[in-house]
Amino acid sequence: MPAFSSSYLFTSESVGEGHPDKVCDRISDAIVDMYLKEDPHSRLAIETLATTNRIVVAGELRGPGHLTPHDMEHAAREAVREIGYAQKGFHWQWADVQIYVHAQSGDIAQGVDASDSKDEGAGDQGIMFGYACNETASFMPAPLGLAHEVLRRLSDDRHAGKLPMLGPDAKSQVTLEYVNGKPTRVARLVVSTQHDESVDQQAVREMVRPYVLATVPEGWMCPEEFFYVNPTGRFVIGGPDGDTGLTGRKIIVDTYGGAAPHGGGAFSGKDPTKVDRSACYMARYIAKNIVAAGVADRCTIQLAYAIGVPEPLAVYADTHGTHKVDVTNLVDIIRQVVKLTPRAIREHLGLNRPIYKKTSSFGHFGREPEDDGHFSWERLDLVADFQRAFGL
Numbered sequence: 001m002p003a004f005s006s007s008y009l010f011t012s013e014s015v016g017e018g019h020p021d022k023v024c025d026r027i028s029d030a031i032v033d034m035y036l037k038e039d040p041h042s043r044l045a046i047e048t049l050a051t052t053n054r055i056v057v058a059g060e061l062r063g064p065g066h067l068t069p070h071d072m073e074h075a076a077r078e079a080v081r082e083i084g085y086a087q088k089g090f091h092w093q094w095a096d097v098q099i100y101v102h103a104q105s106g107d108i109a110q111g112v113d114a115s116d117s118k119d120e121g122a123g124d125q126g127i128m129f130g131y132a133c134n135e136t137a138s139f140m141p142a143p144l145g146l147a148h149e150v151l152r153r154l155s156d157d158r159h160a161g162k163l164p165m166l167g168p169d170a171k172s173q174v175t176l177e178y179v180n181g182k183p184t185r186v187a188r189l190v191v192s193t194q195h196d197e198s199v200d201q202q203a204v205r206e207m208v209r210p211y212v213l214a215t216v217p218e219g220w221m222c223p224e225e226f227f228y229v230n231p232t233g234r235f236v237i238g239g240p241d242g243d244t245g246l247t248g249r250k251i252i253v254d255t256y257g258g259a260a261p262h263g264g265g266a267f268s269g270k271d272p273t274k275v276d277r278s279a280c281y282m283a284r285y286i287a288k289n290i291v292a293a294g295v296a297d298r299c300t301i302q303l304a305y306a307i308g309v310p311e312p313l314a315v316y317a318d319t320h321g322t323h324k325v326d327v328t329n330l331v332d333i334i335r336q337v338v339k340l341t342p343r344a345i346r347e348h349l350g351l352n353r354p355i356y357k358k359t360s361s362f363g364h365f366g367r368e369p370e371d372d373g374h375f376s377w378e379r380l381d382l383v384a385d386f387q388r389a390f391g392l
Contacts, residue, residue: 007177008177009175009176012174012258014173016154016170016171016172018084018169019169020244020246022360023239024245025269026083027055030075030078032046032270035061036353038067040352042061043061043123044060045104046269047059049244052090052241053095054097054098057100078092085168087167087241090241120341122275123270124274125305125306126263126264126276127303128302129280130280130286130288131283131287132288143183143259146215147172147174148362148363150172150212153211154170154193164196165199166204167196169194171191172191173188173189188226189222191229194236196236201229248266251265260300261302273346281349282303282340282345282348282377284378285338285378285379286299289380290319293384293386295325296320298320300318302314303316304316311341325392333389358374
């Protein structure tokens with residue numbers, strides 16, 4: 001993130017799994033996972049809209065024929081049930097679900113598919129960014145990490161039955177003060193959470209307080225007057241009943257909280273041949289390993305692709321002046337360490353698996369890699385390669 005002076009404020013937000021847009025991301029990714037489980041080479045681009053007791057799923061796909069619109073409807077309802085929506089205005093069982101999904105365009109398929117004469121091409125054109133910094137253990141910007149963590153803690157206890165008065169919809173926003181480029185304290189903190197109509201604003205504030213205090217580092221908490229909980233005073237109607245949701249509308253929450261550039265492409269609902277998704281994962285993987293290797297304190301990676309073309313059109317790396325070694329040949333070294341064609345990315349990170357529903361809330365980055373392949377782009381298995389390349 002840019003530092004314009006020795007001391008400045010920087011803000012990031014997060015939204016919970018029950019936010020209307022996140023409901024749609026969850027449904028879209030649940031359908032992607034369903035198809036990849038049956039056929040790892042399924043192709044999907046699934047968009048979801050949700051409003052009062054209505055869910056509309058649209059898009060294109062190529063996959064196993066035994067999966068039907070009924071199966072997609074079931075996946076959508078299960079996603080909503082898992083989030084916790086059984087409300088009058090948005091109910092997993094009673095909402096009207098409409099499916100408008102058609103076959104993938106042959107024009108797109110012929111450009112993307114591999115053949116005897118060419119490797120698999122990128123599924124679309126675009127620019128993709130990855131970022132990492134060493135201000136947190138997860139190599140993520142601190143404001144976003146704190147904003148995610150508050151909501152994750154609230155969600156965990158809501159699902160465990162410890163917060164029966166709170167609903168699925170929630171948002172958070174954290175403003176940190178930076179001094180000489182380092183986060184030092186929380187200057188402002190906002191949490192808005194859906195609640196039962198029997199609970200007043202002060203009661204919600206006290207429900208939320210221990211989760212905030214458990215998340216914020218000791219001594220960092222902002223003054224009471226800058227701790228905002230449900231600042232409108234009431235948040236009973238939430239989720240898609242309160243605000244229409246769409247897939248892919250929280251791309252800054254999904255990535256780096258505004259601390260790094262974004263190419264504009266959303267992730268959810270897309271299979272890993274879409275470089276909007278897979279190349280962003282690879283860019284994060286590269287940036288994180290570079291910072292973890294001690295090459296730099298911060299790193300931004302940009303990859304650029306054209307539809308149907310296997311190799312990236314360009315690779316860009318920026319250490320923001322924080323490098324510890326000569327990084328003149330950083331791009332060349334990156335290309336030596338990893339291959340950047342869509343097929344190579346998918347194979348290296350093991351992306352042709354049903355691993356995407358978990359990404360639909362609390363961010364795609366800064367998560368712990370799991371043995372079954374979830375969040376494989378968060379691994380640190382390139383650190384030794386970069387250290388060797390730079391003589392560290």
